[in-house]
Amino acid sequence: MTTRRYPIGIQTFKDIIEQNYIYVDKTEYIYRLSHTDGKYFFLSRPRRFGKSLLVSTMKSYFEGKHKLFKGLAIERLETEWTEYPVLHFSMAGGKHMNKEQLERYLIRVLEENECKYSIKSNSIDPNIRLMNLIQKVSHNTGKQVVVLIDEYDAPLLDVVHENEQLPVLRNVIRNFYSPLKDCDSYLRFVFLTGITKFSQLSIFSELNNVKNISMLPEYDGICGITNDELLTQMSYDIDELANSLQLTRNQTIAKLRAHYDGYHFTWPSADIYNPFSLLNCFADKMFDMYWFSSGTPTYLIEMMRKFDVMPSEIGEGLDAIRHEFDAPTENMASLTPLLYQSGYMTIKDYDSEYGIYHLGIPNKEIRVGLFQSLLPLYLGQKGGRGGTAVAQMASLINRDDMDGALSLMSDFLETVPYCDNTKYEGHYQQMLYVIFSLLTNYRMQVEVRTHRGRIDVVLETSSRIYLIETKFDTPAEKAIQQILDNGYADAYKNQNKPVTMVGINFSVKETANIVEWLIK
Incomplete structure (x- = not known):
């Protein structure tokens, strides 16, 4: 067998398939989601958990590029392969900006989509341009439009607790997303990803028909790598790592589980591995703190000071009802939502009688x-x-x-x-x-x-x-x-x-x- 290629930092589905990188098959989730009731969906997951790749895979699917999906689960499920016009917006580049910079950024991402469909607009208002884009693309193609928005909340995360900047930037983002409800008849499917929950955020005060799938059991493994996927789709990689480290297969699986497993985004849930750390471990043939090292926890530490949270409180875990952690960090009364949504804590158990979740540190890497x-x-x-x-x-x-x-x-x-x-x-x-x-x-x-x-x-x-x-x-x-x-x-x-x-x-x-x- 040839050397396996790991898509470290590659988030484009087309590139992964065409360049023969490893792809852990998530297409059955996409088929299920695209054929369920409703058309507006939201998914929250921590950073580097595969959200952007999921969105890119959806893009290829809705564009009807069925050849890319050969051998994947969706090939045997989908029979029509209808091609839709897709508008893809990544908000990841909109971080650390003031109002004017953010508005210019929104215009730029709109221009990229306008160019794709030969649409011209002179409006300086991002929301008007978005409405115009959706309507004209639908009219010109004769089909409903698919809108995919990745990291919708990125422009707000670094100012979420700034009393002056947050309301200003929030209004810009809210205005930009506002046409999505008014354009309902032109839309086939809308999918947004992010870290913070949207349900109580004023950004979505008008767009109140979005279904949050973040804690639904049927989508527990839509991002990340489940234990079953590891043992089947990545069985060869386990053996290669074991041989390199001179460990048995069982010893290697135990180490992988201790270091990178332990995430649960609902209960009950499949065991979810951090995909970024797992792929890096297989690529480097060594265990290291890949996910943790890829982003600074400085902000988290500052917030621990602000909320007077002791290390032992995090280390020992904590109990919380759902609305205490599955909530926007914008108006959080404790550090729990930030700890959970950022991936530093996860669901470890659930008392269904009283609706109490036990949260804890996922694994050795995070601890x-x-x-x-x-x-x-x-x-x-x-x-x-x-x-x-x-x-x-x-x-x-x-x-x-x-x-x-x-x-x-x-x-x-x-x-x-x-x-x-x-x-x-x-x-x-x-x-x-x-x-x-x-x-x-x-x-x-x-x-x-x-x-x-x-x-x-x-x-x-x-x-x-x-x-x-x-x-x-x-x-x-x-x-x-x-x-x-x-x-x-x-x-x-x-x-x-x-x-x-x-x-x-x-x-x-x-x-x-x-x-x-x-x-x-």
């Missing part, structure tokens, strides 16, 4: 990337080098050398400048949480409730359970005594693992470091 990016919040400018210290700590703890790990941490903290936020006692607990969460082979919990109180930190390795109690300018012996007095170890007596108690005394007033620790 490691997120907590590494949080290190500078607790380690200052030295946070960039904290990853090495954490890796060394992990090696020591794996050898049951907690004393050596804490000694290493203390030495590293000596290099971290003293700052005001280290006076806050919770700072140290969260710092420990971030550091220990990067020890990714272990299970980490904070503020664990027992019938006698709350344990500050519980760290479970493959061979041992550590109960860690932190004190501030108080002898470590008192921390150990608290664990004993409250019988914290009793909660773990049936775990068939030895329990080790760790008392840590941080100095809040003097050194901003670990003063002493005691291990029993």
Whole structure:
């Protein structure tokens, strides 16, 4: 078999098929969607999850290019292959713009579609030009028009919490989309993709007949790569990766699942892999943080500060009813919608009786990337080098050398400048949480409730359970005594693992470091 070609960064269906790149077949979803009731649809997924490729595939389908679909699911489903005029708008290039720039950008994308169908317009208003374009194309071709809008919300994402810019740009975008409802009789199919939900956004206050398919079970795998698709359509790639890394097939699948699986956009749902990371992993024959490294989480970290969200709150997961996370980030009252829609958290479970979803971090790639990016919040400018210290700590703890790990941490903290936020006692607990969460082979919990109180930190390795109690300018012996007095170890007596108690005394007033620790 020839070397497989992976479409890294290629989002055009025609190029992928004609140049013999791997294509994971999503065409059955397209057929199902195009033959269901209604004509206006919206899909929300995180960045780099295949939305643009999906839109491009729809474009080729509605243009009747049936030769491109040879051997794919839709070839056996579609019998007519009706050709429609397609207007394709990508809003991805409309980021970081003011009102005038955005209006010029909209005119440019309109001109591209006007040129395709030999339509001329002198109007300076994007909404009027869009209405004119739809009507004239339909009249000239004698057919209804298909409108595909990719990343509809891109111009607003970077100003979503700016009180001055957001209303201005929102009005521009709302006016641009407004003709879609008035042109209903000229339209065969309208599909929009984005990250934020549209249902409550004032952009769509007039276009209220769009069906949101983002959380419908029948479209759970429309973007991303399902576990079944991985094991069937990419079986050869698994074996090639296994051979390259000298692992068994089962070991390779387990590593792929731990690193890149875990997404669910409804419940119940197929297991969804991050397609960008999966394809890069197969192409490079190595495991890395591809998706996380492709976009900066700076904005997320700033929003964590704004909403006073602690790392442990994200790491431990949270419960929410649907409207608390399946909501526009524009008017969110918590960080939950941003965490979910951006892909940093996903659905892990659902209580159907009470309508409560449990959200959690999808996989190892996101956990490691997120907590590494949080290190500078607790380690200052030295946070960039904290990853090495954490890796060394992990090696020591794996050898049951907690004393050596804490000694290493203390030495590293000596290099971290003293700052005001280290006076806050919770700072140290969260710092420990971030550091220990990067020890990714272990299970980490904070503020664990027992019938006698709350344990500050519980760290479970493959061979041992550590109960860690932190004190501030108080002898470590008192921390150990608290664990004993409250019988914290009793909660773990049936775990068939030895329990080790760790008392840590941080100095809040003097050194901003670990003063002493005691291990029993």
